[in-house]
Amino acid sequence: MHYTFTIEQGNFTDAGQASSSVKRTLKQLGVDPANIKRTVVALFEAEINAVAHAYGGTIDVDIDDGKIVMVVADQGPGIPNIDLAMQEGWSTASAKVREMGYGAGMGLPNIKKNTDDLKIDTKIGVGTTLTMTVNLV
Amino acid sequence: MTVKEIIEKLDLKCLNEANLDAEIKGAYSSDLLSDVMGNARSGQMWITMQTHKNVTAIAALKDIPAVIIVRGNQPDEDMLAHAKEEDICILVSNEPTFIVCGKLYELIK
Numbered sequence A: 001m002h003y004t005f006t007i008e009q010g011n012f013t014d015a016g017q018a019s020s021s022v023k024r025t026l027k028q029l030g031v032d033p034a035n036i037k038r039t040v041v042a043l044f045e046a047e048i049n050a051v052a053h054a055y056g057g058t059i060d061v062d063i064d065d066g067k068i069v070m071v072v073a074d075q076g077p078g079i080p081n082i083d084l085a086m087q088e089g090w091s092t093a094s095a096k097v098r099e100m101g102y103g104a105g106m107g108l109p110n111i112k113k114n115t116d117d118l119k120i121d122t123k124i125g126v127g128t129t130l131t132m133t134v135n136l137v
Numbered sequence B: 001m002t003v004k005e006i007i008e009k010l011d012l013k014c015l016n017e018a019n020l021d022a023e024i025k026g027a028y029s030s031d032l033l034s035d036v037m038g039n040a041r042s043g044q045m046w047i048t049m050q051t052h053k054n055v056t057a058i059a060a061l062k063d064i065p066a067v068i069i070v071r072g073n074q075p076d077e078d079m080l081a082h083a084k085e086e087d088i089c090i091l092v093s094n095e096p097t098f099i100v101c102g103k104l105y106e107l108i109k
């Protein structure tokens, strides 16, 4: 099964809709709660990052018997130093984003912890693509 | 202890009645949303001063039945509307986080 969503730049109000819709689908499919939890934590964090740090993008989710693969691709500034970005506590979030309670530098570490595989492709000035896999078996 | 009993004991204002009979065994207090995303557990109450719609988005994703907003802050209109859609109980305390957490801890520890 394949699902596609779009992420709008700076639109925090609707952020989380894709994660919420994926959660409903996984529930209907009878995926076990622990895997649903991992999936939605990772997807929400990636979605928020595309809103907060980039200029929006797309989400593609593929679900089969064995795994869930989520690809979040943004048109954004890219990540100059992935090792640094993966460190808990590192953040370049703007004042506005911090005021909302983001910017703890915990999003990418949360994604890493909650997925079985995380691939980050990033190009400065072009964008960032996160490929996140949750194994179901 | 149920959400309903906690509302009475902590003198909370209830802005969206939902999950009143949910049994609360723990809570998480943080204003950092990714901290809640990473560390709160389903079924826990969430104590925060954040009042925007991402709070209910996270509560829904994490199966958090009730949110306590501290220091008399009011939820944004779209947060409250979203709480109604998602059946999340929204509570307001006039007291600050430390006091709310202390009292709740005494009740459910």
Ligand SMILES: Nc1ncnc2c1ncn2[C@@H]1O[C@H](COP(=O)(O)OP(=O)(O)OP(=O)(O)O)[C@@H](O)[C@H]1O
Pocket (backbone or CB within 6 Å): A045, A049, A050, A052, A053, A054, A074, A076, A077, A078, A079, A085, A086, A090, A091, A092, A093, A101, A102, A103, A104, A105, A106, A107, A108, A109, A128, B033, B034, B035
């Ligand atoms: N899609 C992206 N485009 C550009 N930069 C990004 C992107 N995602 C993450 N980053 C960079 O990596 C940093 C760390 O991201 P991470 O999600 O861990 O923390 P945060 O978003 O700053 O805060 P939190 O997620 O705790 O609210 C960001 O501050 C930003 O500098």
Ligand SMILES: [Mg+2]
Pocket (backbone or CB within 6 Å): A045, A048, A049, A102, A103, A106, A107, A108, B034
């Ligand atoms: Mg983040």
